[in-house]
Amino acid sequence: MLNPERIVYVNGHFLPESQATISIFDRGLLFADSVYEVNAVLQGKLLETAAHGQRLERSLRELGMAMPMTHTALLELQREIVQRNQLDQGMVYTQITRGVTPQRDFAVPQGLAPSVILFSMAKELINNPVATRGLKVLLVPDIRWQRRDIKTTALLAQSLAKQQALDAGMDEAWMVEKGFITEGTSNNAFIVKENKLITRQLSNEILHGITRASLLQIAHELNLVVEERPFTPEEAYQAQEAFISSAATFALPVIAIDGHNIGTGKPGMITQRLRAIYIEKALETAL
Incomplete structure (x- = not known):
């Protein structure tokens, strides 16, 4: 049928x-x-x-x-x-x-x-196999326009970056501008370093992620130290954990960036906890 x-x-x-x-x-x-x-x-x-x-x-x-x-x-x-x-x-x-x-x-x-x-x-969202496998990320230049806070359908630059990552045998691209990581092709970027959760602050340079905001609220409730600031590729390479967030991914672990293993090279505990709590809370308020 x-x-x-x-x-x-x-x-x-x-x-x-x-x-x-x-x-x-x-x-x-x-x-x-x-x-x-x-x-x-x-x-x-x-x-x-x-x-x-x-x-x-x-x-x-x-x-x-x-x-x-x-x-x-x-x-x-x-x-x-x-x-x-x-x-x-x-x-x-x-x-x-x-x-x-x-x-x-x-x-x-x-x-x-x-x-x-x-x-x-x-699409399977909760039992996404990437949540246990993790993502490999390629860093690419950020060639987008300067109003990334507006969620427009002008997505060619992000599409090309994503394909560049796939062609390199990786899963996702994070974009870099003036020496700092901005965000992923369709997601916000996070690292965990010295048990601090670090993600770029809101501005015209990144999308104001809905899931990003919810995850930061959960982090505060868990008494995690949150720093909203730019971070460099070198900081990302040396992070304990890294992950992405978006409406369709919730929080998904990043296990390698440009061939550098992040932490143990496996999904981190903080990422997994934030993901689990986000799903639980989102279901409670779903309509």
Whole structure:
């Protein structure tokens, strides 16, 4: 029996993905003039909905766009996508573009009707084998634009960095700028050194990760010393532990960077504890 076709949402309509279309003059396609959010789904429930909704609205505001609907209405669409696709574990993606223009023009027009797109992806999140195996990371130059705090769909630089890591036989790339690690291709970067949890401070230079914020709160509750500051590749090489965070990964251990084993070369205890507590807390508040 063939698997049922995934149901997606495009501009007011739920329909099979093979029937989903969007104009070739949509500015999301032409200029990546669009933003997105990713909500993890566990046990058929969406995680951290309020924080993701607030960040989506902030990203839109930074680009001079308005939320096309209320947070409540968006949450209902996201829940409907979960239900229609019988999604137990995975992610729901929400993308909002500035809309369709009469012609291709760099000038940013006003008053366009935004395009709203939602789709789901099934994926094992809790029993992710990487949580016990660990990630190998390659350091690459950070060639992105200077507003990384806006979660736009302009992801070509990150895509190229990820592929560079895969081509080198590794799992992920961390990007380096002016001698300091900024973040991963789709995740925030952490190290543990002298039992201190270190991650870059919030600014326009990195994405303000929702999972990052939750993990830091858990770290404070565990009385871990947290330092929000830049760290160098050399510090990372010498760390006790390292890990990434994102909506879809929670916290995943990094066991090697540029061929340097991190700590014992195995997932660290602090990373594993933060991951376990995050999953427990996220499930308690999932919607």
